[in-house]
Amino acid sequence: YAAKRMKTGYAVYDPKFESSGINRLNLMSELKKGLQHDQLSLYFQPKINLHTSRVCGVEALIRWHHPTRGFISPEEFIPLAEQGGLIRELTSRVIRMSMEHLQHWKAIGISIPVSINLSVRDIQDNNLPSQISSAIENHALDASCLELEITESAFMSAPQKGLRVLKNLDSLGIPMGIDDFGTGYSSIAYLRDLPVKIIKIDRSFVMDMDSNDNNRKIVKSIIDLGHNLDLQVVAEGVESRTSLDMLKELGCDMAQGYFILKPRPFDELTDWLQKKTDLQKL
Ligand code: C2E
Ligand code: MG
Ligand code: MG
Ligand code: MG
Numbered sequence: 001y002a003a004k005r006m007k008t009g010y011a012v013y014d015p016k017f018e019s020s021g022i023n024r025l026n027l028m029s030e031l032k033k034g035l036q037h038d039q040l041s042l043y044f045q046p047k048i049n050l051h052t053s054r055v056c057g058v059e060a061l062i063r064w065h066h067p068t069r070g071f072i073s074p075e076e077f078i079p080l081a082e083q084g085g086l087i088r089e090l091t092s093r094v095i096r097m098s099m100e101h102l103q104h105w106k107a108i109g110i111s112i113p114v115s116i117n118l119s120v121r122d123i124q125d126n127n128l129p130s131q132i133s134s135a136i137e138n139h140a141l142d143a144s145c146l147e148l149e150i151t152e153s154a155f156m157s158a159p160q161k162g163l164r165v166l167k168n169l170d171s172l173g174i175p176m177g178i179d180d181f182g183t184g185y186s187s188i189a190y191l192r193d194l195p196v197k198i199i200k201i202d203r204s205f206v207m208d209m210d211s212n213d214n215n216r217k218i219v220k221s222i223i224d225l226g227h228n229l230d231l232q233v234v235a236e237g238v239e240s241r242t243s244l245d246m247l248k249e250l251g252c253d254m255a256q257g258y259f260i261l262k263p264r265p266f267d268e269l270t271d272w273l274q275k276k277t278d279l280q281k282l
Helices: 002-008 015-019 024-036 074-083 087-107 128-138 152-156 159-171 189-193 213-228 241-249 266-275
Strands: 040-049 054-066 070-072 114-118 146-151 176-181 198-201 232-236 254-256
Touching (some): 024 087, 054 074, 074 087, 087 114, 087 266, 159 176, 213 241
Parallel strands (some): 054 114, 114 146, 146 176, 176 198, 232 254
C-alpha cells in the first residue's frame, strides 16, 4: 500500500476505490459534476411509531446515480464531500429537494415530517439556521415538517460551535436527534446539555438483536437511558418481526428498517404511504 501511495500521491488510500479503478480525487471531481448535473436524488425510509403502529416520519437518504458507474453509496461519497468542501452545497441541495417533496405531499394531503442528516461542517456553519428557516418559509411550510439528525462524532468534533448552531435550530422549533447512538466516542453528559429530543440507536446493535443477546441488552439499556432523560428513542436497522416485537416489548418509541420498508424513491414511497392507511399489522 505504502509504495503505491507514494507513486500515485493519493491523499488517502482505500483499496475499495482502487479495485474498481476509481481514486478519491477522480470521484471527488465527479461528485462536483454530479451536483451540477442533478445526479443526486433522495430516497425515503418510513419511521413507525411503535405505540400506535402509525407512520410518524420519513428519513431522507441521498443517492448518487452516476451516469456510468451506477449507484454509489453515501457511505462512500459523503466522507468525500466532507473532505472536499462540498458538503454544505450537498446539504443545501438535500434541504431544497426535501422541501419540494414535502410540498407535493402537502398538496395531496400527506403531512409527514422529513428527517435530514447533517454533517459536521453543517453544524459548524452559523448560517445553517437562517438557511433552513427561510427554506421553510419560501415553501410555505412550517418547522414541524422537518427533523434533523446529527451523529455524536459530528457534534463532538466541535462542541462549542455546534452547540450554538443547535440551540438556534432548537429555537426555530425543529426537533433534533442523535443518529447512530452508541457508536461514537462520546460522553453521556452531552446528552443532558444538547437540545435534542430523540436518540436513534445504531443499526449495528439492532440488526441482529433477535439472535445476539448482548446486542439486545445494549438496545434495552439505550432505551432505558433515553427514557430516563425524557428522550424519544428510535431503533434503526429493524430487519425482522422478532426484533420489532422485542422493541415494542422494551418500550422503544419508534422503529425504522428493512422489515418495515427499504428506502424508496419519492414516487414509490408516496404510493406506499397512500396504501398504508392501516399499519396495525405491524
Ligand atoms: P444513517 O443516517 O444512519 O441512515 C441509515 C442507513 O441504514 C441508511 O443507509 C439506510 O438505508 C440503512 N438501513 C435502513 N434500514 C436498514 C436495515 O434494516 N438494515 C440495514 N442493514 N440497513 C438499513 P444509506 O442510505 O446507505 O446511508 C448511509 C449513511 O449515509 C447514513 O446513515 C448517513 O450517515 C449518510 N447519509 C445518507 N444521506 C445523507 C444526506 O443526505 N446527508 C448526509 N450528511 N449524510 C447522509
Ligand atoms: Mg440518519
Ligand atoms: Mg443511523
Ligand atoms: Mg449510519
